[in-house]
Amino acid sequence: MSLRQLKTISERRKYLEEKLKLKLSATAIFPQGLNDAQYKNCENMIGCTQVPLGIAGPLKITGNYAKGNYYLPLSTTEGALVASVNRGCKAVTLSGGVTAFCLDVGITRGAVFKTGNIKQSVSLQKFLEENISLLKKKASSTSSHLQLIGLKIKIVGKFVFVRFNFDSQEAMGMNMATIAADKLVRIISEKTQNRCLSLAANFDIDKKPSYLNFLEGRGRQVMAEAIITESVVRQVLKTSPQKIDEVAKVKCYLGSIVAGSLGFNAHYANIIAALFISTGQDVAHVAEGSIGITSTEIVDSNLYISVSLPDLPLGTVGGGTLLPSQQESLKILKVTKGVKGEKSRALAEIIAAAVLAGELSLLSALSVGSLSESHQKFARAKIKQG
Amino acid sequence: MSLRQLKTISERRKYLEEKLKLKLSATAIFPQGLNDAQYKNCENMIGCTQVPLGIAGPLKITGNYAKGNYYLPLSTTEGALVASVNRGCKAVTLSGGVTAFCLDVGITRGAVFKTGNIKQSVSLQKFLEENISLLKKKASSTSSHLQLIGLKIKIVGKFVFVRFNFDSQEAMGMNMATIAADKLVRIISEKTQNRCLSLAANFDIDKKPSYLNFLEGRGRQVMAEAIITESVVRQVLKTSPQKIDEVAKVKCYLGSIVAGSLGFNAHYANIIAALFISTGQDVAHVAEGSIGITSTEIVDSNLYISVSLPDLPLGTVGGGTLLPSQQESLKILKVTKGVKGEKSRALAEIIAAAVLAGELSLLSALSVGSLSESHQKFARAKIKQG
Amino acid sequence: MSLRQLKTISERRKYLEEKLKLKLSATAIFPQGLNDAQYKNCENMIGCTQVPLGIAGPLKITGNYAKGNYYLPLSTTEGALVASVNRGCKAVTLSGGVTAFCLDVGITRGAVFKTGNIKQSVSLQKFLEENISLLKKKASSTSSHLQLIGLKIKIVGKFVFVRFNFDSQEAMGMNMATIAADKLVRIISEKTQNRCLSLAANFDIDKKPSYLNFLEGRGRQVMAEAIITESVVRQVLKTSPQKIDEVAKVKCYLGSIVAGSLGFNAHYANIIAALFISTGQDVAHVAEGSIGITSTEIVDSNLYISVSLPDLPLGTVGGGTLLPSQQESLKILKVTKGVKGEKSRALAEIIAAAVLAGELSLLSALSVGSLSESHQKFARAKIKQG
C-alpha cells in the first residue's frame, strides 16, 4: 500500500499522519471546491497550504486594458510587505495614478536539434525560415487558442536551438506551447532528418533568469510609470524626490551592476510572488519576473518613476486560476472571463502598477533609513523568534 | 472608513465584498490558528489563498543534517509536478538514495556609502577591515541568534558597497540582518563621517538573480548527488543513462549558455517554489534559488547526477514557518525545534535532494520526448481551458 | 610651441626626445609608406611600434569564401603562441582541413532617444517600424557602400534604444555606420520631436563584451569545424580525443560558467588579437571577438571540434588595412581587392579557422599537462625576466 494507490485526499492525509505519527489538521481545511485540484493541479494531494491574503490599495491605474481603481490581493507571509505596497498605492493614487502598458505577448518553447555539421545546421535554419507558414498552420491545429508568432534561431556548431514564440491568449500557455512545439519538432525532424535532442532546451528559457528573456521579453512585457508630486512624496512617503532618485540610481543601477544582477530594481519579486500566489499563477515564474529595470528622474521638482518588466508569463485561465480562492482574487482584480488575452493583459498591467507602488515605497524607506524600523514595527514577533 | 481602520479579518473581507459586490467565501476558509497572521505576517488580511499540497516520496537522503526517508510536501497548482518529482524520488531511492551537503551559511545585507573621493573610499575600506572585531561585537548585540561572519567590499569611485554576511542560525535571517546592518552602518557613518546612501543597495543581493550570489553563495549553499543504476534508469525512468547525460549537457550547459542564463539546470525553481510555499519560506527568494548547476556523467554505465544550489535563503523559524499548515509541512520534514541552524541545514539538504529528484525526472522525460505527453495526461482539463 | 603645432613625424619625435631627454631611434624606423598614417590613422604621430610577425600554417580551409591553403600572419610578442597555432594548423590540415562558414553580417550603431513618457516611447517604436523604408533610403544616401539592414528597439520607460544594423561590404564599417546613423537620428528627431541623447549609447554595443552581441551577432558571425583523426591527435597533438573532449567541456563550458564569463572558449582573444594587429583591424574589437563557444565531441573515436564566433567586426578596406605591412599581411591571406564583402567574409572564415587551430592546440596541451612546459621552452628568456 502506498500513497499513489489511495484515492481520496483524506485517505492520503490519514496515511501520512499514521506513517509519520503527526496530526495534519490545518492542512485538512479547505473549501469544497479545492477537491478537484487533485486531478488537475496536484497529484498525491493531501490538503492545502494556507497563505495569508492581505489587501493593498486602491491603486488608480490607467492602462490599455486595466482602467480604474484596483484593490490588490497579496498572498504573503512576510510582515510589512502589504503595508509597504499599500503606502505606495496611496502615494501613487493621490498623485493621479499610474499609467501601464502591456506591449507585446508571447510564450516560448525552445527546442534543440542536432545536425551532422555546420552546413546542415545552416540548412535547417533556412528550412525553418522558409516554412514558417506551414509551422504556423500546424501550431494552430493543436489548439484554437494558440498561434505561432515567430521563431528565433541560434546555431552553435551542430546544435540548432529554435525558440518558438506563441500567442496563447488568456492562458499563460506553457502547456499549450509544449504540445504545439512537440508537434512542430516532430514535423521538422521528419522533414529534415535532424534529431530533436530536447523539446525544452533552455532556449525558452523557462523559470530561470536570463539575458535572452531580458532582451526579447517572454509572456507579457509590461511597463508602468507615474509622476509623484513633491508634496505627496513629503507627506505620504516622508522623504524627498531627490533622495528617492539618488537611492534608485545607486541601488537599482550601480548596486545591481556590481552584483552582476539581471534585476535592476528594488524588489519586483516580492510583489510578483504575492500576486502570483493569490491569482493562481505558476509561482516558479518568479525566477523570471524578478528581472527588469526601475528608473527615476526629477521632473519639475516632482518624482518620475517607471518600471519595466520584460518577462512576465501569466494567465487568467488554466493552471491554478480556477481554484476557489485564486478565482476570487482574480475577481477582486476584475480579470476573469476574458477573450483573446484582454484580461491577461489587464492582469499584467495591474501587476506592473503594483510593482511600481512597491518600488516607490521601498525606495522611499531606504532613502530615509527607515527600512529597519518598519520591519521592527510590523514584524516584531517574527523577529523575536528569528 | 477604509480597510486600514477595520480591526478583524472578517470585517475587512466584508468591506471588500460590499465594495466590489463579490462573495469571497473560499478566501474565508482557514484554520483558527491563521488568525494571528494579520499581526505578524500580512497587514490588511482578509483571509487566505489555499494552495494544493501534494506529497512526493519517500526520498532516501544521506546528508550531514538530513538522514533517512523523507516525504516531500509540495504546494503547487501545476499538474504533473508532484508526479514528476515522485518518479524521481522512486528512482533515486531505489538506487540507494541521494547524498546531500549543506556547505556553508550566511545571510547578507549590502549597504552603500558615499565618500568624498576615491582616497576616502580606500580609507573606508581600511577602516572596515581593521574594525571587524568591533563590528562583530556590535552585530551580536542586536540579537542572540545572529553573528557577523565577514564583509565583502567593492569600491566604485566615491561609492563603497559593503556586504555584511551573517550567521542567523535557524532563521532565514533577513530581518535580523537588516536590523544588525542598520546598527553597523550607523556606527560606521558616525566614526568615519561617510553617509550611508542605502542600507540595502543590491549588493546583498536580495531577491534578484546575480553572479555575486552565484559565486559567493547566500543563505545556505547546498549540493547533492546520486548514482542512478542503469537498470533503474531503464525501468523507472524509461530511458538510458546516455540519453539523460546528453540532454543534461545540451540543455543545462549549452542551452543556458546561449540563453545568457544564470540557471544551468532544468527546473530548480519548480521544486523550490513548491517547498518554499509549503514550509512558509519567503517565496520571493525563488528568484535566487533558481540559479545553480546540474551536472551529469556516465560512471560504469550508470548515471551520476549532481545539483549545486549556491543561493538558498531559508529558515525553520520566523517568517511564515509558524503558520498552521506551514508548521505541519515542516513537521512532515522533521525540521522543527532546531538549534543553531541544524534544522535549517537539514531543510536545505532536503530541498537539494528534492531538486535532484526533480531534475532527474524532467531530464528523463525530455530525453525520450515524453514531456508533452505527460503534461497532456496530468493536466488535460487545464490544457483544455487554456 | 606644442606637439600639435608641429608638422612632421620627425619634428614631433624630436620635440619629444628633447622634452623627455630620450632617444626614440627604434620608433623612428618604418617604411616610407607609413608616413601618410599621420593624416588618416594617427594624429600627433611620432613613428611606430614594431610588433613581431610570425607565420603559422599552412592551414587548409574550405569555406564559402576562403578556399585553399593559408599561411597565417600573426603579430604577437607572446612566445609560444605562433608555435601553438602552427601545431594546430598541422593537425587540422593533416586531418583534411577545416570547414568555415561566414553566416551573416552587420555592423551596428545604437542610439538612444528620450521621449516624454512610455506612450510616446511606444509611438516612436511604431514610427520606426513603419518608416523602415525611408530610413533605408536615407542610410544608403550617405555612402554607396552602406545599406541599412534592420533595427532592434528596446524601450525602458522614456528611453528608446535603437540599434541600426548595416551591411558595410568590405569595410568594418564603424565610421560609415556612425555617419549614416547620425543622419538617421537627425531625421527621426525632426519628424518625431524626440531628442537623441546619444548617437552611441552602448546598444551597439561597440568594443565591450555583451550578451546582446553574443545573441544577435555583430560584424561578421562565423563558425568553423573540423574532425581530427585519432591518429593525428596522438601523433601530432600527443594526446587522445577523449582527453581533449574532457578538458574542453570542463574548461570551456563549466569553467566559464563558474567564472560568469561570456567567453566559452580556451583563448580566442590570442589568435584574434594577433590577426587583427597584422591585418590592420581595430584592435579594441578584441573585446568583442573574445566571446564565443568552442564545442567538442567524439565521433567514431575521432575528435570533432567547432568554434562559434558571433561578434567579429572586421574589414579588408579602411582603417589600418592600407598601411604598408598590414596590406602585405592581407595579401598573404589573399583578401585584398574584394567587392561587396566577399573578401571580408573570407577574412572572417580564415580567422575562425585559425581560432579553431589555436583552440585545438591549447586544449591538447592542457589535456596532458604540458602547458607550463611549452611556455618554459618557448619563452625561457622572458620568464627569467618576469
Next chain:
Amino acid sequence: MSLRQLKTISERRKYLEEKLKLKLSATAIFPQGLNDAQYKNCENMIGCTQVPLGIAGPLKITGNYAKGNYYLPLSTTEGALVASVNRGCKAVTLSGGVTAFCLDVGITRGAVFKTGNIKQSVSLQKFLEENISLLKKKASSTSSHLQLIGLKIKIVGKFVFVRFNFDSQEAMGMNMATIAADKLVRIISEKTQNRCLSLAANFDIDKKPSYLNFLEGRGRQVMAEAIITESVVRQVLKTSPQKIDEVAKVKCYLGSIVAGSLGFNAHYANIIAALFISTGQDVAHVAEGSIGITSTEIVDSNLYISVSLPDLPLGTVGGGTLLPSQQESLKILKVTKGVKGEKSRALAEIIAAAVLAGELSLLSALSVGSLSESHQKFARAKIKQG
C-alpha cells in the same frame, strides 16, 4: 623544406615571398634589436607589423606611483583616437589633473580537479585551506619574483576549481603564474590523490570577459578620478557638465544594462589597446581590460568623473616590454627599471588616467552630437575607402 626548418627572419620571409609570389618589403623593415624576438616572442618570425604611434598629452597625474605630467604613446590605426584622448588630457590637466589609485594586485591561474564525489570535493577544499602555508612556500620556490597571495575555491559536484592568486611584482606574470600553479597542482594531486583535469580551467579567467574578474579584480585593479571645472568643460570640451552627466548615465549605465554588457563605460578598450600595443603588453588582455565602470556627477556645477578598471593584467618587464620600440614607449612613460611592482603600478595608474581622459572626451562629443563630425574630419580618407 618548410618554414620551421629555416633559421633566419629573412630566409623565412624569402621562402614565403616565393611561395606566395609576393613582395613583403614593408614587413622587412625593423630595428636591429627586434631580431631576437624570433627566439623569445614570436616563432617563425618573418618581420614585423608597424603600428603608427601617436602622442597625447601631457596629462597631469597624481597617483601613488605615477606622479607628474605624462605624454601618452598610443599605437593605433584608428583616426581620431589620439586627437580625442589629447583633448581629454588638455581638459583634465587644465582642471588640475587626475588622481589615480592602484589598489591591489594579483595575477591568477585557475585549475580544476576532479574528485570522486562531493564529500571528497569538500575534503579537497579543506586540505587547500589548511595547507596554504605549504603552497605559498612551494610557489615562491619557482621564482624569486613570485608570491602566492591566496586561493579562491568553487565546488560544482565532483569538480573543484581553484584560483591561485599571485603577486608577480613588475611582470604581468601569466607565465610565472603558470609555472608556479603547475608545481602546486602536482603537489596537490600527489598529496590528495585527486586528478587535475586542466591547469588552466577558465577560473583564472584569462583573456575572456567575466563577472569573476569584474568582482574580484585581476592583475592590477586601478581607479582614477578628476573634477573638470565648468569653464574647462565649456571652453575645451564645448559642452556642459550636465550634458556629459546625462550621456554618461544613459550610455554607461542604462545602455550597457540593456545590452547585457560587462563594460559600463564609453570606450576603455580603445585606450587600453593603444597603450598595450605601444608598451609591449599582451594585447589579448584587452578582452579583460574592457570591463569596468565610468561614473559621473555634478559637484558645485563642475563635472566629477571616475573610472574603475578592475581587471588590468600588465607589466614593465617580460613579454614584449624589452622590444626596441616598446621599451622606448615605456621610457616615455618613465616606467622602466622598477622593483617590486612600483613601476607596474605606475603604468596601471597612467593607463587609468589616460582612460579617464578618453572617456571624458568621447562622452563630451556624444553629448553635443559631434561624434560623426569628428570622425569625418579626422578620418575622411579612410571613410571614402570604407
